[in-house]
Amino acid sequence: MALTYFTDFQAKTVEAVAERIIPANGDDAGATEAGVVYYIDRSVTGFSVNLQRIYRLGLRELERYCSDLFHAQFHELETDQQDEIVRDLLGPEVIETSASPASGQLPEPLDQDIVDDGHRRLADSSVRVDREILRRLFAVIREHTVEGYFCDPVYGGNRDTVGWKLVGFPGAQWGYTAEQMKPGFDASTIVIKTLSDLRRDLSKMTDNKQYYSNEVK
Amino acid sequence: MAQKKFDVIVVGAGASGAIVASELAQQGLKVVCLDKGPAYTDEDFKMKFDEIRYYARGAIIPNMTSDPMTWREGSKDSSKLLPWVDGPLGTVNPLHLPPSLGTGGGSIHWGGACWRFRETEFTMKSTIEERLGKDFLPEDNTLEDWPISYQDLEPYYDRVEWDLGISGRGNNIAGEEHLSKNPWEAPRARDYPMPPLRQGPADQRFAEACSRLGFHPFRTAAAIASEPFKDRSGCTYCGFCHGYACHVNAKTSTHVATLPDGLKSGNLEVRDYCRVYKVNMSNDGSRATGVSYYDPQGRSVDIEADRVVLACYALENARLMLASGINKNGQVGKHLMTHAFGFFMGLTPESSNPFMGPLVASTAIEDFSGELVHDYDPSVFWGAPIISWPGDYQPLEIAQAMPENAPRWGAGFRDWMKDNYTRIWAMYSQTANIPTHETYVDLDPNRKDQYGQPVLRMTHGWSEMDQRAVEFLLKQKRKIAAEMNLTTWWEETSNPDYHLSTHEVGTHRMGENPATSVVDIFGRSHEVNNLFVIGGGQFPSYHGYNPTQTIQALAYMTVDQMLDKPMMSRVLPSMESLLDLAGGRHGNG
Numbered sequence: 001m002a003l004t005y006f007t008d009f010q011a012k013t014v015e016a017v018a019e020r021i022i023p024a025n026g027d028d029a030g031a032t033e034a035g036v037v038y039y040i041d042r043s044v045t046g047f048s049v050n051l052q053r054i055y056r057l058g059l060r061e062l063e064r065y066c067s068d069l070f071h072a073q074f075h076e077l078e079t080d081q082q083d084e085i086v087r088d089l090l091g092p093e094v095i096e097t098s099a100s101p102a103s104g105q106l107p108e109p110l111d112q113d114i115v116d117d118g119h120r121r122l123a124d125s126s127v128r129v130d131r132e133i134l135r136r137l138f139a140v141i142r143e144h145t146v147e148g149y150f151c152d153p154v155y156g157g158n159r160d161t162v163g164w165k166l167v168g169f170p171g172a173q174w175g176y177t178a179e180q181m182k183p184g185f186d187a188s189t190i191v192i193k194t195l196s197d198l199r200r201d202l203s204k205m206t207d208n209k210q211y212y213s214n215e216v217k
Numbered sequence: 218m219a220q221k222k223f224d225v226i227v228v229g230a231g232a233s234g235a236i237v238a239s240e241l242a243q244q245g246l247k248v249v250c251l252d253k254g255p256a257y258t259d260e261d262f263k264m265k266f267d268e269i270r271y272y273a274r275g276a277i278i279p280n281m282t283s284d285p286m287t288w289r290e291g292s293k294d295s296s297k298l299l300p301w302v303d304g305p306l307g308t309v310n311p312l313h314l315p316p317s318l319g320t321g322g323g324s325i326h327w328g329g330a331c332w333r334f335r336e337t338e339f340t341m342k343s344t345i346e347e348r349l350g351k352d353f354l355p356e357d358n359t360l361e362d363w364p365i366s367y368q369d370l371e372p373y374y375d376r377v378e379w380d381l382g383i384s385g386r387g388n389n390i391a392g393e394e395h396l397s398k399n400p401w402e403a404p405r406a407r408d409y410p411m412p413p414l415r416q417g418p419a420d421q422r423f424a425e426a427c428s429r430l431g432f433h434p435f436r437t438a439a440a441i442a443s444e445p446f447k448d449r450s451g452c453t454y455c456g457f458c459h460g461y462a463c464h465v466n467a468k469t470s471t472h473v474a475t476l477p478d479g480l481k482s483g484n485l486e487v488r489d490y491c492r493v494y495k496v497n498m499s500n501d502g503s504r505a506t507g508v509s510y511y512d513p514q515g516r517s518v519d520i521e522a523d524r525v526v527l528a529c530y531a532l533e534n535a536r537l538m539l540a541s542g543i544n545k546n547g548q549v550g551k552h553l554m555t556h557a558f559g560f561f562m563g564l565t566p567e568s569s570n571p572f573m574g575p576l577v578a579s580t581a582i583e584d585f586s587g588e589l590v591h592d593y594d595p596s597v598f599w600g601a602p603i604i605s606w607p608g609d610y611q612p613l614e615i616a617q618a619m620p621e622n623a624p625r626w627g628a629g630f631r632d633w634m635k636d637n638y639t640r641i642w643a644m645y646s647q648t649a650n651i652p653t654h655e656t657y658v659d660l661d662p663n664r665k666d667q668y669g670q671p672v673l674r675m676t677h678g679w680s681e682m683d684q685r686a687v688e689f690l691l692k693q694k695r696k697i698a699a700e701m702n703l704t705t706w707w708e709e710t711s712n713p714d715y716h717l718s719t720h721e722v723g724t725h726r727m728g729e730n731p732a733t734s735v736v737d738i739f740g741r742s743h744e745v746n747n748l749f750v751i752g753g754g755q756f757p758s759y760h761g762y763n764p765t766q767t768i769q770a771l772a773y774m775t776v777d778q779m780l781d782k783p784m785m786s787r788v789l790p791s792m793e794s795l796l797d798l799a800g801g802r803h804g805n806g
Contacts, residue, residue, distance in 0.1 A: 021627070022626075022630065023628055025631065028635065090626060091625075093624040093625060094623070095625070096622070146616045150613050155269055163612070167634045167639070169612050173455055173456070175455045180573065181418050181454060181573050184418075186568070187570045187639065195266060
């Protein structure tokens with residue numbers, strides 16, 4: 001698929017970063033399969049045109065950072081090396097807070113070896129990079145990846161509604177019936193719809209009241 | 218250049234402005250209603266099922282570029298653009314900005330939670346002093362009792378429910394005591410015009426847990442048609458509700474609930490994309506002559522009218538008055554109050570399907586409302602209902618609402634969303650800050666908007682006493698969560714980082730004394746007698762309820778006054794018995 005802003009190299013990098021934010025696992029699609037990079041690419045030539053600069057400067061800096069530190073480019077690295085970089089620039093997967101709110105259960109702790117190894121490597125390096133722009137870049141990619149994974153497919157991401165399938169969201173529905181709203185209803189039986197599907201429906205409907213009478217008996 | 222003279226100019230076509238504009242036009246007055254956003258049609262929102270457009274990118278709300286606003290915690294701090302809306306993408310969570318722009322205003326995007334305030338809410342200050350002592354409230358508090366009572370407002374609450382369309386089940390109707398599930402509801406002349414909405418999937422679990430705990434669950438009222446109402450459809454439970462417009466006009470947004478009647482009269486002109494920047498005054502400053510606004514092309518236009526109504530939200534109302542130099546007694550912008558939500562989210566043991574239905578397809582308890590809370594904990598100044606939020610959650614919103622200790626990226630993030638999204642359920646309450654000399658809005662001396670107009674500056678922090686109320690209700694929520702068998706839960710702090718909740722009030726307080734208030738009970742300015750300033754800004758105290766139904770009831774009062782009609786104050790037979798109940802102790806606390 002063609003790109004509207006990123007170069008091929010930039011797209012490969014963004015795609016690789018996004019895949020670490022939401023990695024694939026067996027049948028569960030990751031950011032790459034969801035087409036997140038195409039969501040981001042279109043965003044920065046449209047609504048988020050103001051973020052072009054962060055992407056351009058940030059990706060240039062990331063290229064330098066990876067060359068100096070790993071003598072390779074981000075998308076060529078092993079996933080654990082990529083994770084190390086993401087951890088360095090976005091922060092750990094789980095932020096430990098002293099004032100964590102009361103909660104019924106805590107997540108699995110991080111693998112401390114991986115964290116230590118990353119810190120050692122980064123501390124040893126003599127690389128001088130603009131960490132501020134890199135941090136901003138990774139913060140932006142994180143948010144954009146989540147958006148691109150769960151957006152309506154019309155935006156270029158969430159291809160074949162893989163993001164919605166993962167979490168069990170039926171997408172754009174005109175409404176739900178009383179039967180469907182009963183406690184414990186298995187919503188995976190509802191056919192996922194997108195804005196394109198609704199637009200197709202729309203051409204067959206003549207007035208507003210039809211949504212109510214057609215969908216919610 | 219001045220254009221033709223109108224009878225009335227209404228600034229803002231939102232929750233209250235559209236009511237005033239439409240009602241006056243239907244009575245024959247020539248009205249022009251100006252809004253800085255677009256005039257919407259049914260066609261606009263038929264395809265509104267889009268979380269990127271409406272939630273992530275805030276398609277219908279103001280943003281910090283077009284409508285900048287600054288905040289600081291205290292008078293000695295320096296102000297900055299609202300920090301809680303400054304995400305990595307420069308976009309914002311729509312809940313913590315001023316309400317939507319355009320016709321319908323905040324009533325387009327709202328969740329539709331409707332409440333009548335209980336009787337004691339109108340005498341909050343004296344009730345606290347009576348029950349907890351004269352010295353209980355902080356020394357610098359500026360609370361006042363309301364200059365009107367529940368009886369004054371009852372007929373207007375009724376009008377909101379029956380004219381605009383509110384669904385729900387009345388609990389305190391004379392002769393129908395058998396229906397009552399909420400022993401603390403204020404008396405009402407009649408029921409709602411429509412039954413309550415169908416319950417969200419996990420709402421029943423909340424209701425049952427509350428019953429087992431000895432609380433008194435009841436169905437919340439909603440500004441959403443539960444069945445066809447007038448020419449509007451009933452709710453389809455699509456689940457794209459708060460932050461979105463309705464695709465079938467089931468939601469009681471004023472752009473469909475009242476504006477069309479005004480337009481039909483031929484006496485109402487709505488001008489969209491018109492940004493009013495000044496109220497113009499007569500030479501002696503005693504009367505408003507009209508307003509100046511920037512038209513869609515950015516040209517300044519002056520229009521004249523006999524009367525001017527500002528109805529553009531508590532914040533912009535205050536900003537406009539200050540920018541127009543209408544503030545002789547120094548009261549404009551003072552007494553700012555807003556809500557902390559005490560959001561409490563958790564996972565149900567079976568699927569909750571949180572994408573179905575509106576958030577107000579819900580149940581609430583009033584066991585800890587208002588002064589009732591004093592019987593459980595006399596260190597809490599005022600209580601609030603605890604309300605279930607069973608639906609209306611799309612994936613992006615949940616990805617942003619995960620617990621702090623959940624993974625933010627990687628396999629853990631993916632699996633958290635995969636395992637938990639369909640089991641999300643939430644509850645919330647709303648407690649207001651006590652107004653003090655340190656909670657106010659004024660003009661920021663250091664910042665102008667793109668039109669060169671001064672930007673509003675909020676000064677607001679959450680005091681210890683404010684936080685204690687949130688914390689008390691969080692404790693009750695934990696009990697309910699355990700009784701509901703939630704497998705895990707997480708909470709918003711009692712000292713949230715936001716200071717804007719789309720529920721700001723108090724900034725142009727109403728009162729009888731022109732020295733200590735800005736407007737009278739009809740919203741008429743004490744200083745400029747043909748200027749009306751209406752909305753939540755009129756509230757002299759604030760409580761545990763969503764403000765909009767009261768804002769709209771007050772708007773109908775304004776309409777009656779402007780039409781020289783008498784007030785409709787009503788005393789119902791059941792009011793006496795309810796007063797006895799209100800002081801008593803109930804529940805299992």
